[in-house]
Amino acid sequence: MTMQLARFDTDTAKDETLTFQQTARTRRSFRGFLDKAVPDELIREVLKDAQCAPSNCNTQPWDVHIVRGQKLKELSQRLHEKNDAGEFTSDFSFDMGAFYGPYGERKNAQGKAYYEAMNVMRGDKEGRQRAAALNLSFFNAPQAVFLFMPVFGDSVRTAGDIGMYGQTFLLSLASRGLGGIPQTSLGFHAGTIREALGISDDLKMLFGISFGYPDEHAPGNRMHMDRVSLSDSVTFHS
Numbered sequence: 001m002t003m004q005l006a007r008f009d010t011d012t013a014k015d016e017t018l019t020f021q022q023t024a025r026t027r028r029s030f031r032g033f034l035d036k037a038v039p040d041e042l043i044r045e046v047l048k049d050a051q052c053a054p055s056n057c058n059t060q061p062w063d064v065h066i067v068r069g070q071k072l073k074e075l076s077q078r079l080h081e082k083n084d085a086g087e088f089t090s091d092f093s094f095d096m097g098a099f100y101g102p103y104g105e106r107k108n109a110q111g112k113a114y115y116e117a118m119n120v121m122r123g124d125k126e127g128r129q130r131a132a133a134l135n136l137s138f139f140n141a142p143q144a145v146f147l148f149m150p151v152f153g154d155s156v157r158t159a160g161d162i163g164m165y166g167q168t169f170l171l172s173l174a175s176r177g178l179g180g181i182p183q184t185s186l187g188f189h190a191g192t193i194r195e196a197l198g199i200s201d202d203l204k205m206l207f208g209i210s211f212g213y214p215d216e217h218a219p220g221n222r223m224h225m226d227r228v229s230l231s232d233s234v235t236f237h238s
């Protein structure tokens with residue numbers, strides 16, 4: 001299977017990007033990355049793009065932490081330890097059982113596609129746990145970004161702003177031939193990540209994004225999630 005990826009030299013990727021339509025329509029989540037660090041200069045360009053995201057009253061409530069190298073390895077080890085011990089420090093609730101009707105079906109289809117891509121048989125509980133735990137190894141990405149945010153009221157609007165930032169970050173990656181994956185799984189360990197990075201308890205985390213150069217041969221990248229048709233999501237009124 002060939003992946004639709006922009007291929008740019010890392011030196012020129014700063015300036016050469018896909019068109020918006022190519023970017024929006026080819027972006028996808030990657031679950032396997034090459035052992036090749038993204039140069040800081042290029043990360044900064046992506047960050048400059050993401051910084052243009054809109055936010056409620058222009059509050060720009062994102063507090064962004066890029067982690068790589070030894071720090072990321074140590075963090076991964078810590079997250080695996082916590083996961084194995086069943087210790088979770090999520091800032092926000094997440095109930096997978098709450099997805100009803102078609103949403104539940106889409107959630108199940110996504111899980112099935114991932115475990116099939118990973119060659120994990122139905123009923124193989126340990127295999128599933130191993131495949132899910134790859135989230136905590138950042139799917140081998142040499143860098144990850146953690147999006148922290150202050151708390152205002154019920155956090156719903158701030159969470160929307162963080163989503164805007166996250167998607168702008170992801171689209172910027174895609175437009176430059178890079179890839180990423182937003183991960184609520186990392187949010188389940190928000191407290192551990194906060195402690196490891198010395199971040200104030202006042203800041204909360206919804207999700208992180210592992211990113212880098214996608215590995216075309218990684219099993220986790222074999223899946224491709226489709227979308228329902230426009231008519232299932234959109235109503236025109238006049």
Ligand SMILES: Cc1cc2nc3c(=O)[nH]c(=O)nc-3n(C[C@H](O)[C@H](O)[C@H](O)COP(=O)(O)O)c2cc1C
Pocket residue numbers: 027028029030031110135181182183184185186207224225
């Ligand atoms: C906020 C957010 C959190 C996500 N968390 C995870 C995660 O923890 N692990 C994972 O493998 N995928 C995660 N995903 C990726 C989704 O499964 C993916 O976006 C969806 O299946 C659509 O596929 P696509 O991104 O390839 O188009 C997350 C996506 C979003 C937007």
